[in-house]
Amino acid sequence: MQGLRQFLLLPLLAALALPKGSSVESTGAPRCGASLHELNKALRIELNANASCTWQIQRNSNQTIRLIFSYFKFAPSSSCETESIKVFDGPSTNSPLLGQVCNSTDAVPVLESSSDSLTFLITTNSVDFRRNFFVFYYFFSPESNTEDCGGQLTGSNGTFSSPNYPAPYPAFTYCVWHIQTPKNSKINLQFQDFFLELDRNCQLDFTAVYDGSTTTSGLIGKVCGRAQPTFESSSNTMTVVLATDSSTSYRGFSAHYSSVPLPGPVEPDTFLTCSSDSMKIVLSKPYLASLGYNESHLQLNDPSCRPVITDLVTFSFPLSSCGTVKKEEGQSITYTNIISLSATGNVITRQKNTEIIAKCRMENNSTLEVFYITRDNVIQNITAMGRYNVSMSFYDSDSFSKPIHQSPYYVDLNQTLFAQVNLHSTDPNLLVFVDTCTASPQSDFGSLTYDLIRSGCNKDDTVVTYPPLEHHGRFKFRAFRFLRSFPSIYLQCDIVICDSNNSNSRCTQGCISRHRRAVSPHTWKTNTVVGPIRLKRDLSSADPSESLTKAVAEEIPNLQQYNFYTLAFVILISNILIVVAVILKHHKHRAGYTYQKIQSSL
Incomplete structure (x- = not known):
């Protein structure tokens, strides 16, 4: 009888461990891929060797999809090239790549679409190993997401809690807190009360803590259930994430953080800067001395690249030189170089194995510069x-x-204008793609705008785009005017930078005509503004503002003509005045004589 109870109880416990609406995608024979149309769903996926499986999430809901890989286990020692999960922002694997998950991913990947569909592809290598994945997704409206959670936390100490605490947190909660304390300190985070849904590997509801300012900074830990966990960062920044599904909710957590002074030498002169052209690493001599190193023993990946040594030790070099390794990682392009100790020829050493790894990651309208130092498995982030x-x-x-070079740029109505975007970089293997260009009569691009190019598609009949050419993006169009009385036009263009070695990048895909609520969030997108453009003349218009523009554009020739007529008029008036003066003088002279009768002598 007792064996029968255990037989009945085990399936019940297994069912309770799954969230509501979840499904086990693989129990015996692995199920490879599916087309999903539910508003939310949890998937437990098991795959063997040599798999290539595609899942498509699509629904006509005009909402954003949030996809969370809360657990993933690839084959041991596999690389991103042989085993990965690739997520595409659209209905197929031909859509723009949104992100990639593989064995080296040190985070809980959370990806969001810019459209009503997502596709993810899981591929495995030939190693005989059972891979396990747990993923859940849900649709949400960003404009209606009013949960009061997440945000920026600054100062030496502070507190924060999950939404509704101590009442149960809502379903499908996703909160991100960014904590920053004063420089030369690290962060101690204590959860004074913590109660989340418990499951193996914290796949359903979880809190993740990252050692840095973003969710790509390196995962310190992921927790769920009942506990009082404590975490400590290696620098003055930390990121905390709360993610929940649609199943059972508990009271959540209350947390307190405080700053702790960093031990050891202060390193005010140890920093990294990156630009489109170069990477610059500066190390202070006192800092190197505190590690027991001589500055003359340091080298880059290419030993022939030497530092400039003054009061500081400075490595400065172009991004594409000195052994810098370039890599496309999901939606980012990274440039990495390593400062290490030069070999001395000895068989053994009693010095610590220290590497200074400098990484420039190009992403989201900026260059994120990551600089960390490994010191006996201790990582410090800058x-x-x-x-x-x-x-x-x-x-x-x-x-x-x-x-x-002239500004404003005066043009004729219907004149062909040639525009070029230039990327100033020493990396020869980059392409520039003009994704979107918008015109506006206002420099702040207010409510009145007009699309010339949108998502790589020409929206104006006169626009002609040129194929991407190295560091240049080119297009042309014919000049126009807004119907209302605006004298100027400004252009703002969203630019996408791609690795030219990637044959399936956004730069090579051209026009994406499917409906989007916004431009696809390519990680290394930036924008540029040019203007104003002004019309020289429009003979068919009686608009006073355009007449004024015409007068300004023709100011110099009009002024010359005005001066000629003025001079002629002055000469004419002068001649008239001279004639009048002579007549008046003659009249006055005659008026001075009187008639006198001559007496006769007779």
């Missing part, structure tokens, strides 16, 4: 921000050899 260096100019012809 981050900074930068931008791609791009500019846009008009040219006088389709040869794009002579830029127009």
Whole structure:
């Protein structure tokens, strides 16, 4: 009888461990891929070797999809090239790549679509191993997401809690807290009360803590159930995430953080800067001395690249030189170089194995600079921000050899305008793609705008785009005016930078005509603005503002004509005055004589 109870109880416990609406995608024979149309769903996926399976999520809901891989286990020692999960922002694997998950992913991947559909592809290598994945997704409306959770936390200490605490947290909660304390400190985080749904591997409801300012900074830990966990960062930034599904909710957590001074030497002169052209690493001599190193023993991946040594030790080099390794990682392009100790020829050493790894990650309208130092498995993070260096100019012809330097740029109505976007970078393997260009009569691009290009598609009949050419994105169109009385036009263009070695990048896909609520969130997108453009004349218009524009554009020739007529008028008036003066003088002279009768002598 007792054996029968256990036999009945085990399936019941297994069913309770799954969230509501979830499904086991694989128990015996692995199920490979599916087309999903539910508003939310949880998937437990098991795959063997040599799999290539595609799941498509699609629903006509005009909402955003949030996809969370709360657990993934690939074959041991597999690489991103042989085993991965690739997520595409659209209905197929031909859609733009949104992100990639593989064995080296040190995070709980959370990806969001910019449309009503997502596709993810899981591929495995030939190693005989049972892979396990747990993923859940749900649709949500960003504009209706009013949960008061997440945000920026600054200062030496503070507190925060899950939504509704101590009442149960809502279903499908996703909160991100960014904590930053004063420089030269680290963060101690204590959960004073913690109660989340418990399951194996924390797949359903969980809190994740990251050692840095973003969710890609390195995962410190992921927790669920009942506990009082404590975490400590290696720098003055930390990121905390709360994610929940649609099943059972509990009271959540209450947390307190405080800053702790960093031990050891202060490193004010140890930093990294990145630009489109170069990478610069600066190390202070006192810091190197505190590690027991001589600055002359340091080298980059390419030992021939030497530092400049003054009071500081400075490595400065172009991104594409000195052994810098370039890699496309999901939706980012990274440039990595390593400062290490040069070999001395000895068989053994009693020095610590220290590497200074400098990484520039190009993502989301900026260059995220990641700089960390490994010291006996201790990682210290330093981050900074930068931008791609791009500019846009008009040219006088389709040869794009002579830029127009005048501002404002005066043009004729219906004149063909040639525009070129330039990326200023030393990396030769980059392409520039003009994703979207919008015109507006206002420099702040207010409510009145007009699309010339949208998602790579020409929206104006006169627009012609040129194929991507190295560091240049080019297009042309004919000048127009807004119907209302606006004298100027500004252009704002969203630019996508791609690795030219990737044959399936956004830069090579061209027009994406399917409906989007916004431009696809390509990680390394940036934008540039040029203007104003003004019409020289419009003979068919009696608009006073355009007449004024015409007068300004023709000010110099009109002024010359005005001066000629003025001079002629002055000469004419002068001659008239001279004639009048002579007549008056003659009249006055005659008026001075009187008639006198001559007496006769007779």
